[in-house]
Amino acid sequence: MSYLDFRASHRFSTGFRLEAEFETDQLVTALCGPSGSGKTTILEMIAGLKQPHQGRIEVGRKVVLDRQRRIMVPPERRRIGFVFQDRRLFPHLTVESNLRFGRRQNGRPGDGIRFDRLVEVLDLGRLLTRYPRNLSGGEQQRVALGRALLIHPEFLLLDEPTAALDEPLRDRILDYIARVIDEWRIPTLIVSHVREAVLRLATRTILLNQGRIVTSESASLL
Amino acid sequence: MLTEPEWNAVLTSLKVATASVALGLPFAIGLGYFLARWRSAGKWIVETAVNLPLVLPPVVTGYLLLLLMGRNGPLGRLLDEFLGWRVVFTWYAAVAAGAIVSFPLMVRTIRVSFRSVDTRLEEAARSLGRSRLSTFYRVSLPLALRGIVAGSVLGFARTLGEFGATIMVAGNIPGQTQTIPTAIYSLVQSPGGWDRSWPLLLVSILLACVTLAASEILERRRERHELS
Numbered sequence: 001m002s003y004l005d006f007r008a009s010h011r012f013s014t015g016f017r018l019e020a021e022f023e024t025d026q027l028v029t030a031l032c033g034p035s036g037s038g039k040t041t042i043l044e045m046i047a048g049l050k051q052p053h054q055g056r057i058e059v060g061r062k063v064v065l066d067r068q069r070r071i072m073v074p075p076e077r078r079r080i081g082f083v084f085q086d087r088r089l090f091p092h093l094t095v096e097s098n099l100r101f102g103r104r105q106n107g108r109p110g111d112g113i114r115f116d117r118l119v120e121v122l123d124l125g126r127l128l129t130r131y132p133r134n135l136s137g138g139e140q141q142r143v144a145l146g147r148a149l150l151i152h153p154e155f156l157l158l159d160e161p162t163a164a165l166d167e168p169l170r171d172r173i174l175d176y177i178a179r180v181i182d183e184w185r186i187p188t189l190i191v192s193h194v195r196e197a198v199l200r201l202a203t204r205t206i207l208l209n210q211g212r213i214v215t216s217e218s219a220s221l222l
Numbered sequence: 223m224l225t226e227p228e229w230n231a232v233l234t235s236l237k238v239a240t241a242s243v244a245l246g247l248p249f250a251i252g253l254g255y256f257l258a259r260w261r262s263a264g265k266w267i268v269e270t271a272v273n274l275p276l277v278l279p280p281v282v283t284g285y286l287l288l289l290l291m292g293r294n295g296p297l298g299r300l301l302d303e304f305l306g307w308r309v310v311f312t313w314y315a316a317v318a319a320g321a322i323v324s325f326p327l328m329v330r331t332i333r334v335s336f337r338s339v340d341t342r343l344e345e346a347a348r349s350l351g352r353s354r355l356s357t358f359y360r361v362s363l364p365l366a367l368r369g370i371v372a373g374s375v376l377g378f379a380r381t382l383g384e385f386g387a388t389i390m391v392a393g394n395i396p397g398q399t400q401t402i403p404t405a406i407y408s409l410v411q412s413p414g415g416w417d418r419s420w421p422l423l424l425v426s427i428l429l430a431c432v433t434l435a436a437s438e439i440l441e442r443r444r445e446r447h448e449l450s
Contacts, residue, residue: 075349076349077351081349090361091365101347151351
């Protein structure tokens with residue numbers, strides 16, 4: 001079964017053209033490429049924060065966008081967890097309120113992500129009463145990850161989860177992500193410009209350059 | 223220290239200023255958000271209309287209000303016929319005048335505070351399953367709260383000082399529509415009034431200080447809360 005079927009074409013006012021088409025049936029897929037190649041834009045289109053001029057996006061078995069059939073599911077009804085590169089924690093809310101912010105939509109039966117278990121897996125217990133501005137980069141990243149998971153997403157988007165973190169911390173965040181994927185088996189698309197960083201998680205890598213897919217193959221072949 | 227009519231003027235002023243802010247605030251929040259977020263060709267028309275009372279002499283604003291709400295004015299006739307309300311020369315008219323002159327100040331302050339709210343946080347809220355409305359209440363509004371409080375304080379202070387438009391539509395009836403500024407004006411016009419107007423002047427200055435201090439304290443408390 002295909003977890004994600006993405007087809008989009010979009011012309012930006014800057015002249016940049018995104019023309020991408022890919023499909024993945026792997027639990028963890030990496031989307032790599034130099035900065036400015038359109039990786040984040042693809043994530044935003046999957047999440048519904050940007051609408052391509054033309055295209056069709058299917059997540060799980062749900063069509064979330066089809067320009068031809070005029071289907072455009074708004075972001076709040078896509079159930080796609082998005083962990084932003086800049087984290088975007090709500091500064092006026094405590095860590096706990098940030099985590100509980102998402103609206104839980106009917107989770108798959110017997111498959112829920114419980115708050116307590118999530119706090120345990122991501123080691124967030126000590127942080128719950130703090131405010132985002134008092135957290136380190138790695139802690140913020142874990143809270144952002146936890147917040148996205150608590151909406152019981154059907155698909156998870158991670159945008160440069162290790163950006164702005166130094167080497168040892170980078171490995172630890174990847175450990176946390178691996179733990180999460182292991183525990184809840186959520187299909188995930190990870191964007192990274194450091195291919196090595198995500199190789200250990202992803203079983204398939206898609207290479208993007210200047211808005212176009214260059215290669216799309218199993219990670220083991222690279 | 224204050225005579226009874228003077229006390230009444232102080233109470234009327236506070237009543238009118240509070241009601242004016244309460245009346246204008248929901249609209250100011252809505253419009254402030256709209257002006258901060260939407261970019262459309264006709265936006266400048268709305269912006270000009272909102273800001274007009276800021277540059278118009280209050281007496282002219284009052285005159286226009288009188289035309290609108292007077293017994294033969296379109297709004298005045300409607301209110302009279304359907305609700306039996308005669309607004310002109312009651313304290314309601316003073317509220318209308320206060321709401322209109324303070325409105326641009328409130329909208330401007332609130333718009334700036336909404337503009338400083340990071341739209342990326344609003345996007346994050348949407349991706350977390352929150353509708354536009356829910357995102358507004360849970361993210362945009364709380365993050366703009368400081369500006370909304372500041373705008374309300376500014377509007378309150380502006381209405382306390384309102385003279386021109388108020389005297390046009392509400393008059394200067396002691397015990398009914400007389401406010402601090404119109405009472406001071408009356409006192410000064412009467413013989414020996416110069417010597418008797420200082421208590422109201424002091425009250426006026428005191429109210430201004432209290433209002434400013436209140437907004438300062440609110441802001442500090444919020445800051446401390448966010449840093450804790």
